[in-house]
Amino acid sequence: MRIIEGKTNIISGFLTYLQDESKLSFGDVEYLAFPENENDVCEFLKFCRDKNIPVTISNGKTGVVGGAVPVAGALMSLEKFNKIFGVNKNGDEYRVRLESGVSLDEFYKFLENENFSGSTPLKYFYPVDVTESTAKIGGTVSTNASGERSFKYGPTRNWVRSLRVVLSDGNVLSIERGKIFADGYDLEIKLSDGSIKKIKIPNYKMPSVKNAAGYYAKKNMDLIDLFVGSEGTLGVVTEVELALAKKPENIIVLLAFFPQEQNAMNFFFECKTILKSAVVFEYFDKGAFELLRPKMADLPSAQNSAIFFEIEYTDDNLENTMSAIGKLLKKNNSSMDNTWGGFEKKDIEKIRQIRHSIPETINETLARTKQKYPAIHKISADIAVPAENFLEMVSYYKSKLEPLKLQYTLFGHIGEHHLHMNILPRNNKEFFKAKELHLDFAKKAVLLGGTVSAEHGIGKIKHQYLEIMYGKKGLKEMAEVKKVLDPKGILNRGNIFNEEYLNA
Ligand SMILES: Cc1cc2nc3c(=O)[nH]c(=O)nc-3n(C[C@H](O)[C@H](O)[C@H](O)COP(=O)(O)OP(=O)(O)OC[C@H]3O[C@@H](n4cnc5c(N)ncnc54)[C@H](O)[C@@H]3O)c2cc1C
Incomplete structure (x- = not known):
């Protein structure tokens, strides 16, 4: 894995990595890492956790709320995570498993050339049409992105079937939709080392509209939905399995x-x-x-x-x-x-x-x-x-x-x-x-029963609006979820809520 060290080296040669489409000013970053596989992600996160270095995750850098802009510490770019593993069929549903640094453009192109087990012409497509198609899959999952066709097909969340996520301590979760549910508002995650993380799901009521503001939180919810739209504050998404839709005639x-x-x-x-x-x-x-x-x-x-x-x-x-x-x-x-x-x-x-x-x-x-x-x-x-x-x-x-x-x-x-x-x-x-x-x-x-962010998320620039929506209590509940999964608070610091909530 390539790691660039030193603020001056990073600023002189890699400035574009420190920005996204919010054009927010970046902080003092000392490490810029380009992991090539999941193991690299685990090792780099363990290194940062041991030294208490905050890590910001950067992908397509098309976000408009500063989510991928680092505040300090380290920046981890997922640009080397660009493999598409291919199409598989689960019952009647076609799915594609891919790494989180594949862009939507690359994914669409891949699907155009796919013959779906001989059923030509093309009959399946990925319906989430984010206007900025240089966005990467991991970015779209982490922001629960949507597009024009979400009117019919819904946001990214509706198409995510499984995820691989690395937690801040290097533990890897492999999550399949439909396998792990909260018991009411209590969610338990068993880690590979045998330990158990107990999470209290926030009990604010999400608005019944298209929504990308704060953590997804519902009674008896599926674990996978906690990570979709969590803006990289809970873990690093390395791999995603997405379902495809039947192409209209x-x-x-x-x-x-x-x-x-x-x-x-x-x-x-x-x-x-x-x-x-x-x-x-x-x-x-x-x-x-x-x-x-x-x-x-x-x-x-x-x-x-x-x-x-x-x-x-x-x-x-x-x-x-x-x-x-x-x-x-x-x-x-x-x-x-x-x-x-x-x-x-x-x-x-x-x-x-x-x-x-x-x-x-x-x-x-x-x-x-x-x-x-x-x-x-x-x-x-x-x-x-x-x-x-x-x-x-x-x-x-x-x-x-x-x-x-x-x-x-x-x-x-x-x-x-x-x-x-x-x-x-x-x-x-x-x-x-x-x-x-x-x-x-x-x-x-x-x-009026709406949301302060239907599409772009909260990032580093919309905290005050999220507080209007869920109050301090709701934000505290979200911060408690983060503290369980990222006890040292190193991941994507500054996204969704202010540090004061993590220190409380
Ligand atoms: C012109 C324009 C049009 C746009 N149109 C739309 C639109 O139609 N719909 C829409 O929803 N958005 C839109 N956006 C916003 C943006 O494209 C989306 O938010 C997109 O999902 C961001 O993806 P990205 O790969 O660029 O992520 P980045 O900007 O790199 O990151 C976004 C957030 O996700 C986190 N993240 C990224 N990858 C991972 C990962 N693998 N694991 C954990 N966290 C991760 C980052 O840390 C950051 O917090 C638009 C932006 C522009 C500039």
Whole structure:
């Protein structure tokens, strides 16, 4: 295993390892390790544990909450964990076992070339379509990542069948879904050395929405779910077994434009009720249009919002489906003429590209502002609320943002009542106001039964929002779980909760 030692050596040659997409400042790291196998991970963790060195786990570095950014001590990159062991069949389900440093892109490519025991053309796929597909499997498991298709297929958690995890003392757990359950809120893990770890599952109630905030905690829960979404605070995931989904026969992708945001929202709610074969529903508001227009001259000029949706169809039901969509478009001030559609891969890619351009354009805009105001960054809420409270949350955003004339956009996963609320401050005054608003929005979301992070996790920058959601009591309960599995608190320090909870 290669280990780079010394802060100066690391800073001079390996700076990119100390960052992720949060662009958070990194701490003083003395060791940068590149383990090549599970044994290396065990040895390095034992070394760190004995010397009380905090270890941060770094994988694809696409996280946006600073989870992979080290605070101090050591950084362990899993980039050498890039093997795909192949497809296996369990009952009717196809599964793939792979190391945690394989990227989603590599995984998708592998599946495209797989013939599934002779059943061509391709019939199975991995449905978690995280927008940033350079993310690595271990990162997506540790953040319980999701994507556009989570509307139909759910987040990563739904597809994880087994994990291999190295604990901070070097013990290795091999966990299969469906094998070890909590007895109420008591969970026992038997280690290979014969010792037993007794865990008290936190008893806060998780919101009934898409959620990536804090530890998964439920009465009688499966052990595997404790590790999925735990942001590397409980162990290092080395290997993952993921289930595949049956590929739909045909998909059509549509981008319907509307003159008013309310039209787009109404269309979504009505469409969701009648279109049982929808896989994706995404929303773009007028702020997104304002950002995209300078880049995309062909965006319809009289329209200021859109719904992007994907539908599965068969040759038998296509005509009826399109006719039903046409009627709903008309009812909501749009039409098939105001809708871009595609059956072919290149059309589908073009439409999807629009969706992907939004975060890129936000980042470019902010980079320009930062030249004048270096302290500024994007204020981004990752809130989801229950369906019945979604419109109230949207009006709340607007009631606070509009009077202040802030530049903002609401876009994303409307199918799961989860919009990314991004404020783009243009000066320091707007930046501080936007930060205050984010806190206010988090409180409102919790009051409405929602989550402060539906997708990106808590990392090092959203602690205060998690406290709003679960209170100090909930955070203490999470910290108690960590103390059992990582008694010296060396793993991914600073993620999910502050050190004060570990020292209490
Ligand atoms: C443009 C853009 C679009 C994005 N779109 C989405 C989206 O659609 N959906 C979504 O959910 N997220 C999205 N993200 C966020 C990010 O891609 C996900 O959080 C992703 O899961 C991170 O994977 P990674 O390999 O890059 O992890 P990293 O950033 O390297 O790490 C993320 C966290 O997981 C921990 N970790 C990583 N590997 C392991 C391991 N093997 N064992 C234990 N802990 C580990 C790290 O320590 C860190 O806390 C987006 C990010 C960007 C920049």
